[in-house]
Amino acid sequence: MVPLVTLASSHREAPFIAGQPKVDGTDFYMFRSYEPGREGFVTFIANYNPLQDAYGGPNYFTLDPKALYEIRIDNDGDARADLTFQFRFSNTYKNLAVNAGGQKVPVPLINIGPVDAMGSNLNLTQSYTIDIVRGDARSGERQPVGNATLGGRTFFKPVDNIGNKSIADYPAYAANFLYDVDIPGCATPGRVFVGQRKDGFVVNLGEIFDLVNLNPAGPRDGEPNTIADKNVTSIALEVPIGCVTRRGEPVIGAWTTASLRQGQVLDPAPEHGDTADGVRIAGGPWTQISRLGMPLVNEVVIGLPDKDRFNGSQPDHDAQFATYVTNPTLPVLLNALFGNAAHVPDTPRNDLVTVFLTGVPGLNQPLHVKPAEMLRLNTSTAPTPPAKQNDLGVLGGDLAGFPNGRRPFDDVVDIELRAAEGALCGVAGTCGSMTQDPNHGLPYTDGARAAGVDAAHVHLGGKVSPTDYYLDRFPYLLDPFPGSPNGVAP
Secondary structure: OOOOOOOOOOOOOOOOHHHOHHHOEEEEEEEEOOOOOOOOEEEEEEEEEEEEEOOOOOOOOOOOOOEEEEEEEEOOOOOOOOEEEEEEEEEEEOOOEEEEOOEEEEOOOOEOOOOOOOOOOEOEEEEEEEEEEEOOOOOOEEEEOEEOOOOOOOEEEOOOOOOOOOOOOHHHHHHOOOEEEEOOOOOOOEEEEEEEEEOOOOOOHHHHHOOOOOOOOOOOOOOOOOOOOEEEEEEEEEEEHHHHOEOOEOEEEEEEEEEEEEEEEEOOOOOOOOOOOOEEEEEEEEEEEEEEOOOOHHHHOOOHHHHHHHHOOOHHHHHHHHHHHHOOOHHHHHHHHHHHHOOOOOOOEHHHHHHHHHOOOOOOOOOOOOOOOOEEEEOOOOOOOHHHOOOOHHHHOOOOOOOEOEOOOOOHHHHHHHHHOOOOEOOOEOEOOEOOOOOOOOOOOOOOOOOOOOHHHOOOOOOOOOOOOOOOOOOOOOOOOOOOOOOOOO
């Protein structure tokens, strides 16, 4: 038997990033908004800080004030960012104290009473700013994005869902942190939300780690979603289509990155009253340590020796990783585990080159494209209403789904398992000398799937969790599970 790399989207997918959860990008979504009245917008969602337990106090899951979080957009097909949205976070410590025997003593908790939108009982609040950069992400023209709701340029992140006694109505509380944004060069405001959400990724994680201890041709709802009770931190941004596309080219590519300063001097025990999070000095150039576009690439495509290199690389240098796409190892590993039940399509895998590196002709391939790994979306494809969305995306006949962008409901594990086994041979490109794969359409699955696209379209069966659905409006991912009571999915 041969061990198989995990299909856990991008949760702790590379050796270095596994020790840096605050800057570990877990999932990236890009799709035309399907909230009624918002069809003229594109929604980007970048998730960070994986596998959060709802009861994760007392410090919970802030984003890193020493990091630079980015959403990068290529709108001419040259594999370089033409637009970049940059997010920087700041912590404000209040050092709240109580009278203990006649002395004012700082408390050890993040809150000292019920939490409201003003945060008066919070010991720590987190704010952020957004910049848009046109051209190179480091040397291009940088302009601040304005907060059209509050004025100024500062935005605020809601505290995580501590529990029902601290925050009785978390959805209503979190709604106060959804802002309209003024983007320079855009006539119409967009929207932004940054905060904790229920993790929307669905995967049968335990069995996959255990040498794929499941039936890959079994029912799609036969296994539980192992991370059904986990939260994540989302950076969600909605932008008018005309602000991210180039005239005559409706296809955009995008990915998310996180970077830290190259040098840091640590002081894990700062002086009393110093609230610098233990990092006293951070300097030098930004060093990218996380990169995520298409789902599962650094998990089931990139080999272990190059995982950290991939996370630090730029798409226009992706030729160095081409062999992992043209000669993928996942079908070989599946064949070693299941024999004839999982065959190995001929190489080179031009079908996977099309899906991962260029976009599919007639679907989401730019007019002039340089092969590079990123999520691509044809913004001229109308969004599919929730009631008609198919979680197999394009493979299910829904052209507004993955790999034409990615929506929360898209079952990317099943789609990419089928693609790896040749489901798109002859459709998106040849598999070596083969123009049509004999296993085309075989129903490979990890056995876990979402219950529905939203609360109105939940279909339970097998081991599907009733909490595995999404919102039908921005920011689309469900509000997070509370830390109390129980701190688990119902």
